[in-house]
Amino acid sequence: MIETDYLVIGSGIAGLTFSVKIAEKFPERTIIIVTKANEDESNTKYAQGGVAVVLDTEKDSFNKHIEDTLIAGDGLCDEAVVKMVIEEGPKRLKELLLWGANFDLDAAGEFDLGKEGGHSEYRVVHHKDITGYEIERALLKRAHQLPNISILPHHFAIDLVTNHHIIDDNSKVLSCYGTYVFDQKTDNIFTIKANSTLLASGGIGCVYGHTTNPIIATGDGIAMAYRAKAKIKDMEFVQFHPTALYEAKGESSFLISEAVRGFGAYLRNKSGHRFMLDYDERAELASRDIVSQSIDSELKKSGESHVYLDCTHLDMTEFKKHFPNIYNKCLEHHIKIESDWIPVVPASHYLCGGIEVDKNGSTSIANLFACGECTRTGLHGANRLASNSLLEALVYAHNIFKFHSENDYNATNVLIPDWNDKGTVIPKEHILVQHNLKQMQALMRDYVGIVRSNKRLKRAIKHLDLIYSEVEELYKESKISTSLCELRNMVNIAHLIISHSLERTENKGGYYNIDNINK
Structure with a gap:
């Protein structure tokens, strides 16, 4: 100790x-x-x-x-x-x-x-x-x-x-x-x-x-x-950042800063329409919840996987000075900002x-x-x-x-027992952790995303309960590993997000439930 x-x-x-x-x-x-x-x-x-x-x-x-x-x-x-x-x-x-x-x-x-x-x-x-x-x-x-x-x-x-x-x-x-x-x-x-x-x-x-x-x-x-x-x-209230770089195979997404829209970039759909003007008078400078929900609406209407951020009309000398990291990251993905639109999609960003x-x-x-x-x-x-x-x-x-x-603290004089992991074993297969992780993440994206519904949330709780049972059983019988502890924590977080979502009966800020529209 x-x-x-x-x-x-x-x-x-x-x-x-x-x-x-x-x-x-x-x-x-x-x-x-x-x-x-x-x-x-x-x-x-x-x-x-x-x-x-x-x-x-x-x-x-x-x-x-x-x-x-x-x-x-x-x-x-x-x-x-x-x-x-x-x-x-x-x-x-x-x-x-x-x-x-x-x-x-x-x-x-x-x-x-x-x-x-x-x-x-x-x-x-x-x-x-x-x-x-x-x-x-x-x-x-x-x-x-x-x-x-x-x-x-x-x-x-x-x-x-x-x-x-x-x-x-x-x-x-x-x-x-x-x-x-x-x-x-x-x-x-x-x-x-x-x-x-x-x-x-x-x-x-x-x-x-x-x-x-x-x-x-x-x-x-x-x-x-x-x-x-x-x-x-x-x-x-999970905030989804409106403009993460879209990567078809990737999961963690590179952030295209809010400041790029502040610098003057436009959001466009596949046909080139600057759609944010249809949703809010502030257009691209509306708050994140509105921009994310607007993009989600566009994607649902079109069936597309992403929209675009258009920077082609901006001063490139100044852009490179302000956003060198973003410029170079796009180049790595064969996107020339001077002439190409940046494919973007909302991604989980902030709680x-x-x-x-x-x-x-x-x-x-x-x-x-x-x-x-x-x-x-x-x-x-x-x-x-x-x-x-x-x-x-x-x-x-x-x-x-x-x-x-x-306010000075009181010194802690309690007797803390050592960690007890008697009876646990090193898991022979890591696939059990990875499988439950992928299931939980897909569940959260599909049922507990930018736009939610009571039906999807209740279905999510049922599926998550099964994952929780498996993870807790694995945790009790296994030697500690970082991936197992992280999965256990994420299952707890998913439960909190879903249960708090079901308790909210009106749409506010970053929370949008289609069953609350007329309340």
Whole structure:
């Protein structure tokens, strides 16, 4: 068993920001960051757009950004949270700059602000089209400079340790005491005992298979919190990014940033019709839910597998300067943006719900905090406004740090039993995991996608119950493996998305059920 003051699960912008702040504040205390892949592998790394923050106060204002966020959230945002996050934005951006993050400047040396769908003004601070990669680089560099931070890559958090694990527990308060961790290189399972645990584990995109997320986005933190009896909310609000590069054989999809449409690209169907004007007066700059639903409608009408993003009329010199990564990726697929339309399709992108937290990032379990995409803060409501996610992670990581600075923890003195896997065996066939994974992903795409119905959702529950039974049986009899744990977590996430979808009786933001139209 390892003991630490602060345990952080996840090495993206949320986990690293908190870790750096708390390590600087308390140099005598220890922080352990557990991450299941390389230390820089996270949803943060793949964030193309940027950080939405009000800087140009002559043209922009906090109130405008607040209003844009509330409109996108379709009446389900917590207005106090929206106000807090947006007004904190400039301060949190300054900290990123102090830690060495670089953002694009214009000819006058000012921030080259971008504009994305749902935004009324130019306010997105970015680093070309790899903003998340640059933020991740700067935060990791700073984390490595602090000797009281230890990063454990290729370590998988299996389950949170709570009261029901504790020998002779007499506590009446549900509390978290750390986690069981699987070392993927040695196959050893050990306990990390912590006085405070932060879940910063990212999103759930791989539950759908076709996703803009990396392969690590399997909803691990939410699933662990759910099994530990934490409150989970708004899981029905899965945001589909309208424009992922269509790849006939691929599953994980390359993201064509929202900023490309902000730059002036048009969406066209196979016949060349610019169809977004038929659905919303904002056309391509409508919010993501509207654009995704519009594309879905076009595909259902035409029977086609994708639509197109037309950039041929744009200034290519400027395009290459702003979006070099996107330009080169398209070239790899033999798409010349100067003359060819980019085939695009909506893909699972971001979860607006998750572990319910207050403004301090506290969950319903004592000593357990959560931050980033795995949380439901109230900022996004029914649909996230573009580039508000990195901002949310920065602000909530700071709030959690501030809470820990002002409220010292009680040292954990409980006796935690070792992981017990007696009677389990190494599975002889990996096909059982892969088969159930493919079945679950197909189920979610076909029955729980952009447009849903009660009939499809109820059918999905029946099919998922069978998958759940098989996976739980396999989990109980098998030695731990990452793929099996991820599948178990994704089945939990799928259950939450479907059950929360059935509970919602009106269409809001990113949630659209054809049986709710006349309600």
